[in-house]
Amino acid sequence: MILYRSFIQLCLIVIFTSRSVSALAIEKRIPVPAGYVAPPYYPAPRGGWTSDWSESYRKASMLVSNLTLAEKTNITAGTGIFMGRCVGNTGSALRAGIPQLCLQDGPLGIRNSDHNTAFPAGITVGATWDKDLMYARGVALGEEFRGKGINIYLGPSVGPLGRKPRGGRNWEGFGSDPVLQAFGGALTIEGVQSQGVIATIKHLIANEQEMYRMYNLFQPGISSNLDDRTLHELYLWPFSEGVRSGVGSVMIAYNAVNGSACSQNSYLINGILKDELGFQGFVMSDWLAQISGVASALAGLDLSMPGDVHTIPLLGNSYWMYEQTRSVLNGSLPLDRLNDQVTRILATWLQMGQDQDYPPPNFDTNTQDAEGPLYPGALFSPTGVVNHFVNVQGNHAEVAREIARDAITLLKNVNGALPLSQNAAIKVFGTDAEKNPDGINSCDDQGCNKGTLGMGWGSGSSRYPYLDSPIDALKKRGVNYQFFNTDNFPSNSNPSPNDTALVFITADSGENYITVEGNPGDRTSANLNAWHNGDKLVKDVAAQYGNVIVIVHTVGPILMEEWVDLPSVKAVLFAHLPGQEAGDSLAQVLFGDVSPSGHLPYTIPKSESDYPESLSLVGFQVGQPQDTFSEGLYIDYRHFNKENITPRYAFGYGLSYTTFTFSNASVTAITPLTSVPPTRPAKGETPSYSTAIPPASEAYWPSNFDRIWRYLYSWLEKSDADAAASAANSSNKYPYPEGYSDVQKPGPPAGGAQGGNPALFDVAYDISITVTNTGRAAGKAVAQLYVQFPSGNPLDTPIIQLRDFAKTGALAVGQSQELRLRVTRKDLSVWDVVSQNWIIPNLEGDYGIWIGESSDALSLRCGTQSGTCEEGVPSPV
Incomplete structure (x- = not known):
């Protein structure tokens, strides 16, 4: 019943917009306002150039070197909606020991499963302002997803940021501030991946409302138009911290950014994510967000989910799988790009240790029965035991x-x-x-x-x-x-x-x-x-x-x-x-x-x-x-x-049943600053492969293969494969997009490691503060640190911006605890759209480091110029 209802819901999404059937009459595309651009950025940077991923890439390259063309394309796409036990199921290469990978929602707990914990939502976690609890929830989620045999956790969500207070999915994230979101997302990632589960930070980017976000037959998805500073200083900030934490996967949003669909936005994926932020994992589409084949691959998309086309995903059609095999054979998709796609996916699988004793899925997202169809979306499907009802709750109710x-x-x-x-x-x-x-x-x-x-x-x-x-x-x-x-x-x-x-x-x-x-x-x-x-x-x-x-x-x-x-x-x-x-x-x-x-x-x-x-x-x-x-x-x-x-x-x-004082604050300069960060580290070596197009025989269907209707496969009929191989020698060449190049770039100055130039995260100032319970009951206090840029700053900046926070343990009446906070180089920087780098605009100015219990109750100020802290100072807002 649930399955058929889901089919109906899906069809309605595809055919209609979320609000109005009048969207059927589409004549022309409204142009993006002047000044909002998504410039081309090619080629897709190869993964593996950071030392913390090099061993996983070395192992992955050995696997990839021995895969056939059809095995490679089988790994880069899902096998179709409702065509497996998980919400997303990749193809496999069993000959090489590579299983199907199971992808499953969601950010607060396993979706459509049993004997799992329904954790508080992200917005609730953000309201704790407690980094320890953020991490503990991540660990517990990782334990549960691994216990169910799920390879890829589709969370955390840090986009939407909460720009629109009425936005439908704000509650999945941690709050309407990039730093609060960043800590919530990064600590969740670290906790989940400590259990060997691949985390997926989503949705990149500017996915701030639900209505009209999806491309369909009659209307393009909404275009989020934002300038470069806003992109970097607000919406990209949590993603940067997630990448810095080593996240294995990034999910691309449905919407467009500055007129270019996120799923094939080369500036966003190749330029920002993979080059500037140094992302080493793989990029996946949101479900049915992919709207093209070769174009999305060239733009940096690595994994198509759930594999079907976005228009009518009910007929077994795909932009990739067999079509990607064809695209490599006919020369339109460079083999180098496919090899990088597969290497990124397998390197992530290896990075999390999933090649060693990782459990297979023991549940089925499509049914609560013990037995059911193995491929529910097929017209006819073999059946078997699909749910083993494994209890993964442990002591997670306490968390x-x-x-x-x-x-x-x-x-x-x-x-x-x-x-x-x-x-x-x-x-x-x-x-x-x-x-x-x-x-x-x-x-x-x-x-x-x-x-x-x-x-x-x-x-x-x-x-x-x-x-x-x-x-x-x-x-x-x-x-x-x-x-x-x-x-x-x-x-x-x-x-x-x-x-x-x-x-x-x-x-x-x-x-x-x-x-x-x-x-x-x-x-x-x-x-x-x-x-x-x-x-x-x-x-x-x-x-x-x-x-x-x-x-x-x-x-x-x-x-x-x-x-x-x-x-x-x-x-x-x-x-x-x-x-x-x-x-x-x-x-x-x-x-x-x-x-x-x-x-x-x-x-x-x-x-x-x-x-x-x-x-x-x-x-x-x-x-x-x-x-x-x-x-x-x-x-x-x-x-x-x-x-x-x-x-x-x-x-x-937030109030308490008790009261607290903040005192004995001190600020200590740690890293000498320059207006521009030190030069980024150079990229390391990446795996290299032969660029020769493989023989068509690598794409032929295996003999006597029992096919499942609507299941997506990567093989071609012999005649189709041979025709594609012949086309590679024709005079008709694929019309590569404007700005396309196959020459790898050294990377932008703001890059250099996962999350960006590592110097950005150098601690500029350490701050310590004593919190004392001065009331009549035990309680916990939150110290919030905001930065105020100095007067005379040539660039417009908000009056105060959250940069760090810390929470005490439960303090008895009269008890004190020292909290330590920090301010990094990036915390004192702005994004310079001309140099495309983070700069400190007023190096000699006095940055105000404000500490208090809320954004409007800041009475303790430390000055970077004086190196001293004062209590009882009038709040800046």
Whole structure:
């Protein structure tokens, strides 16, 4: 049932845009605005030139040298949608010991599996501001994916960055700041890959809304138009850190950037990712994002997923597989490019040690039955045991619970309304307090907002093994409560002056192949308001009860102005998206077992008009929809600070049941700086192969081979292979794109290693600070470090920018802990569009290093010029 429903959903995506059937009438493409360009960058840089990958490339080159043409092309594409046990399945080269590779969603847990953990979403992890928990979640995810025999984890997500507050998939990432996203993504990668699982950082790049993102038969995907500084200083920053952490795979986005589809944008893949950032792994398409064959290969795409064409992916057609075999034989695709594709994939497989005792898949994403079709997308398929129901949860519920608990963000607490007494008389309102009555996994890919909201919907979701709801936690504690399972204020609640009312409200979003309550992924119907008339429910309860606590499960910012200042609303908690551990994690904070220590990973405005107009969702446009990032660097708190707009709650804000002081700060210069980084290291050697086109016989179908309908194969009929080989000698040559070259480049000055020039990551300043608990309860504090560029800076920069953060352990009353933070060369640099390098624009200027508990509460300043720190200084914003 799920399989056929997925087929129908897929067909609808292909045939229609996400909002309007009127998109069928497309006559011309809207040109990209002047000044936004995607220049050609060829050829694709070969991988293997960094020393930390050289041994894996040496081993991979030995394998590749012995593969046939058809075996090589078989490895570079998926075998077709629904044509295997995983959401993506590569071809294999079993003769050489190379198995199919299993690719599986998603960022917060294994999608469509069993006996797995449904972890808190990325946005919840970001709200912890805890690097240790970011890494621990990555390790736990890696253990679970490996335990299920999954080779490639399709996460973490750091794009979208959260530029648009109503964007459907912001919740999969870690927050609306590139540094917060970068730490969340990099630490997740390091944790996952510590278990031998290949991580996939996604989606490159500027994939900031769900509507109109995909190319289809009738309309090109949306073009995200952004300038070079904005690209580097905001959207590329988390990807750079992910590459620096050694990520094995990068997933390309559906949309275009500056008019060129990401899947064949040579400047983006070849120039930025593989050359400037020194990415050594392989680049894959998002599912059905590939829109060409040879062009995408030349532009640097290495792996096509799931292998089918993007137009009608139901007929067994592919841009690669057999077509790529043909393209090599007829000379249109240089063998050198194919060899690099295969080498990158196999080097990554070897880099993670997956050639040694790695388990095969033991689950099937297409069915929950023990037995089923081996190739569900085929008309006729052999069957067998596909699910072994392997329990991979271990003790991961503890990690999930700690993240859910430490992410809870206290935004308001009048006169110590929280924590609650165990003896409090409690009335609970709102369906979000209890599990979905239809079943916790009753909606495919969590495509509904019923019951406790633990995650958004779409491919980034996971099935719950169980869901510990807030009501479950209240029952377990034995507190005195009465629950009204409705989103309308009931007439029979019988308010009493001694009652405390807990009101649960939500805001949901997800991926655009599912529309929930009129929201096609992005929050279009609900806008930034609470769902299910949540604002009215809070106001109605507040009119009858004198002590109201509002608890919000949300994908991002919501508007609160209708009720947040009501006298009866004594406290507000954002519990974000807690995953399976929604109940006890909340109860521990509500009843004071622990003090809340979460901080907002985004700004909460007073009105949606507080944002610049360019951050609105782009609606239907004839031709290619254009989304121009005219606000540049000024998103989220950067914009609010620039325009002197006071938000309802600032980025990084979060209260506690206790208080902290920051003192004894010191700043120490570590690395002498120059305005331009030292010269980058030269590239090392890369594998080399014969460039002679192989004989057509390497592409012939094996004799007596039993073919599966719709399964994608890399072989050609003998006549087709021979004809392709003959075409290589004809006078008709492939029309290579403008700017094409087959001469390898030495690389841009900003490159030199994974993540860029290694000098960029030299520590310029060490900062130490003492945090002391000066209140009445134990608690954890977060120290946030922002950099302010000196006056006289010739380039426009935001007033403050987050550059580092650290979280204490649980400090007892009176206890202190020293935290250490750092500022790197890159943290003090801007991207120079002329020299195409990172520069420090005012080397002799006094950079302000500000430390505080949120972006609007910075009272401790260290100066790079004086080398001293001051307390009690007026905040820069």
